[in-house]
Amino acid sequence: MKLYLVPTPIGNLDDITLRAVKILQSVDGIFAEDTRNTGMLLKHLNISKPLYSHHAHNEHHSTAGIIKLLKEGKTLALVSDAGTPGISDPGFLLVRECLKFEIEVECLPGATAFVPALVNSGLPSDRFTFEGFLPHKKGRQTRLQNLVEEERTMIFYESPHRLIKSLEQFTEFLGGERQASVSRELTKIYEETIRGTLYEITKHYQENPNTIKGEIVIVVAGK
Numbered sequence: 001m002k003l004y005l006v007p008t009p010i011g012n013l014d015d016i017t018l019r020a021v022k023i024l025q026s027v028d029g030i031f032a033e034d035t036r037n038t039g040m041l042l043k044h045l046n047i048s049k050p051l052y053s054h055h056a057h058n059e060h061h062s063t064a065g066i067i068k069l070l071k072e073g074k075t076l077a078l079v080s081d082a083g084t085p086g087i088s089d090p091g092f093l094l095v096r097e098c099l100k101f102e103i104e105v106e107c108l109p110g111a112t113a114f115v116p117a118l119v120n121s122g123l124p125s126d127r128f129t130f131e132g133f134l135p136h137k138k139g140r141q142t143r144l145q146n147l148v149e150e151e152r153t154m155i156f157y158e159s160p161h162r163l164i165k166s167l168e169q170f171t172e173f174l175g176g177e178r179q180a181s182v183s184r185e186l187t188k189i190y191e192e193t194i195r196g197t198l199y200e201i202t203k204h205y206q207e208n209p210n211t212i213k214g215e216i217v218i219v220v221a222g223k
Contacts, residue, residue: 007110
């Protein structure tokens with residue numbers, strides 16, 4: 001009776017750890033954010049296991065089913081599409097329920113996008129705050145206003161179609177001279193990091209919107 005949280009590669013499949021492979025080979029079943037994506041990973045690793053769906057839209061219902069299986073003595077793994085479960089992906093609710101029922105939980109170390117983006121940025125990494133995705137609408141400006149006085153380096157996840165909007169709002173609230181970086185397609189063949197002031201980076205993407213593709217991590221210097 002145990003739940004493993006297993007990080008998966010954020011792009012380069014060679015980043016899977018030997019221990020992650022062993023765990024995925026040994027568990028009774030795997031719960032995945034998208035069974036199609038995880039199915040391709042398992043095929044690449046020559047692993048055949050029962051695969052079930054656990055994502056943001058079924059998380060509450062799925063959690064109850066997972067707890068039931070764990071109570072029956074099953075050993076299960078939770079994975080997300082890329083990176084570590086629970087980091088801007090489903091996982092928190094399930095871990096909380098497992099702890100509530102005294103079910104053992106173990107999280108393996110492994111891939112996550114914000115660490116390489118932070119280190120690549122050249123900005124201070126001794127103290128930082130991970131903000132994940134900003135609210136799409138309600139509460140967005142309040143969140144930005146609350147970050148104006150933040151002294152730690154700030155890390156954000158963003159989607160391609162909202163990147164320019166976010167950069168423009170960062171410039172508005174935090175000031176165009178604030179140092180920042182934008183990393184995309186980390187670990188993949190077209191990996192890219194653009195560094196400079198918020199004004200410079202915003203201007204770059206306004207002039208080159210066709211380059212905005214893939215998963216994006218924004219790192220902004222603190223005040």
